[in-house]
Amino acid sequence: MKQIKEYELIIIGGGPAGLGAALSAHQNGLKDILIVERDIFLGGILNQCIHNGFGLHYFGEELTGPEYSQRFIDQLEDTSIEVKLDTMAMNLENTEDYRFVHIMNMEEGYQILKAKAVILAMGCRERTRMQIQIPGTRASGIILAGQAQQYVNLEGLMIGKKVIVLGSGDVGLIMARRLTLEGAEVVACVEVMPHLGGLNRNYVQCLKDFDIPLYLSHTITNIRGQRRVEGVTVQEVDSNGKPIPGTEKDYDVDTVLLSVGLIPENELSSEAGVELDPRTSGPIVYENDETSSPGIFACGNVLHVHDLVDHVTEEAEAAGYAAACYVKDGGCVTENATRIELKPDSNITYTVPQHIRLEDIEKNVRIYFRVRQNYHDPVQVLVRDGNNNQIAKFKRPYMFPGEMENIRLPRQLLDRVVGNELTISVEE
Amino acid sequence: MKQEVICVICPRGCRLTVDPENDYKVTGNFCAKGVPYGKAELINPTRVVTSTVKIDGEKITRCPVKTDQAIPKKEIKNIMQEINQVNLNAPVKAGDIVIQNILNTDANLVVTRDID
Known part of the structure; x- marks a missing residue:
């Protein structure tokens, strides 16, 4: 094993979150920054997202995935940021003064690196058939949408001739097209x-444009075929998600594409003792994206699954800034700061951050959240303190679970909070 | 005959009704942007096409490409056929033109990723 090399900041993952965090930390004064990336390219999942629609918020123009990441990769060239590609982060250890990142690659073997701060930017992975329990055979031809995207877009391999898509998430819709x-x-x-x-927009441009029918409140209840998939049974479901007998319809297909959700990839975080939120499957963080383990920060899809990469970049830049503060001043954190818990009401799935340290909020704090149901008409987002006093109110013309929302709470309003919690709710 | 169109300008996704017999009058729009969108969807809907072409890259053999502006929807299939004929030689840079004025649409087919 080689001697321990020391960095100010190690970023695990070289996708949009890792790239944004690295550049931001560098702009905020850090010099010894390392990005560890397991793929042979930087850019992460954006490399296979060859469709357009990225960057409308951040760059004000519509880019493809590779174009979006290229803009950040190009900026790395003029910096001292070091990149290790084809390198796997094996383990993460947290001690009071340092973080230790165990990495492995073909050229340097197994190494332990030391860093003052670590940013987790490992992204997420796809949910599989295991997690949704579709009955039927285990024939070849049952494939995850993102995996299919990699085969088709990066490797030039086709996955089947006649396909049914289960799940109407964006990756599934885009792969249908x-x-x-x-x-x-x-x-x-x-x-x-x-x-x-x-x-x-993906329903219109990916399904409707190509006359692909969408069946809501339906699911696949059987997969047939021994060696290769030969067909599936589709059934309508009731309001509890239970298949309704008598609604069975058979389709002869050779491929089942699953687009059934994403899970933040947090094995490394757990090993380091980082506390996770069961609602997001990502780390519990403070206002500056710092996890429960001091010196370890998180951003991007490892923290919570985003729908727009622009929001990932924004969050990553905040995490990079916070990590730079931590390295330079041992944190921007006030000792014994007033800790306020953010509580999502029943119509909200989660909030990120989950708690804030009042004294450490400079001007305002941005809170990301998702609603549980569709709101087609104007709604209000209400923020109330422990005494049920309304602290802030935000109007939205509509809200959907598929779209992450955010609000900014100014420090001035937070200073009025009584008690140690804030409840966030949506009212029609 | 009136037609229903889902607006994709923003995620709200208004269900527009467009009446071609009444100067393509758009109703059901929440904001002004829905009017030109609804009209265009009936007269000449356009889309940006993205795909990949073959390349002899050192580490990768598929190069992502796009039309640098939206092309008429009815040309998508024909453009895909053109795209499937292309064989690129590395290196290429994002923005390099692969096919100029593809099928006389005024759009160029361009590379979207640097490949060595």
Whole structure:
């Protein structure tokens, strides 16, 4: 094992979150920064997202995934930021003064690196058939949408001829179009929920443009085929998600594409003792994206699954800034700061951050959250303190679970909070 | 005959009704942006096409490409056929033109990623 090398900051993951965090930390004065990336390229999942629609918020123009990441990769060239590609982060240890990152690659073998701060930017992975328990055989041809995207877009391999898509998340919709363009027949997209999982624009441009039918409140209840998939049974479900007998319909397909959600990838975080939030499956963080383990920060899809990369970049820049403060001044953290818990009401799924340290909020704090149901008409987002006093109110013309929302709470308003909690709710 | 169109300008996704017999009058729009969108969707809907082409890269053999502006929706299939004929030689830079004025649409097919 080699001698321990020391960095100011190690960033685990070289996708949009890692890149944004690295550049921000560098701009805020750090010099010894390392990005550890397990793929042979920087850019993460954006490399396979060849479709357009990225960057509208951040750059004010519509870019493809590779173009979006290229803009950040180009900026790295003029910096001292070091990158290790084809390198796996094996383990993360946290001590009071230092973080130790165990890494492995073909050229340097196993190494332990030391860092004052670490930013977790490992992204997320796809939920699989295991997590949704579809009955049927285990034939070849059952494939995750993101995995199919990698085969088709990066490796030039086709995955099937006649395809059914389960789940109407964005990746599934985009792959329905992609496979159609490459010559496959996509017979249907089936969604168990009564509403679309992805963005409306993807429904229009990916399904409707190619006359691919969408069946809401339907699911696949059987997969047939021994060696290769030969067909599936689709059934309508009731309001509890239970298949309704008598609604069975058979489709002859050779491929089942699953687009059934994403889970933040937090094995490393757990090993380091970072506390996770069961609602997001990501770390519990403070206002500056710092986790429960001092010196370890998190941003991007490892923290909570985003729908827009622009928001990932924004969050990553905040994490990079916070990590730079931590390295330079041992944190911007006030000792014995007033800790306020953020509590999502029943109509909100989660908030990020989960808690804030009042004295450490400079001007305002941005809170990301998702609602549980569709609101087609104008709504109000209400923020109340422990004494049920209304602290702030925000108006939104509409809200959907598929779209992450955010509000900014000014420090001035937070100073009025009585008690140690804030409840966030949505009212029609 | 009136037609229903879902607006994709923003995520709200208004359900527009467009009446071609009444100067393409748009109703059901929440904001002004829905009017030109609804009209265009009936007269000449356009889309940006993204795909990949073959390349002899050192580490990768598929290069992502896009049309640098939206092209008429009815040309998507024909453009895909053109795209499938392309064989690129590395290195390429994002922005390099692969096919100029593809199928006379005024759009160029361009590379979207640096590949060595």
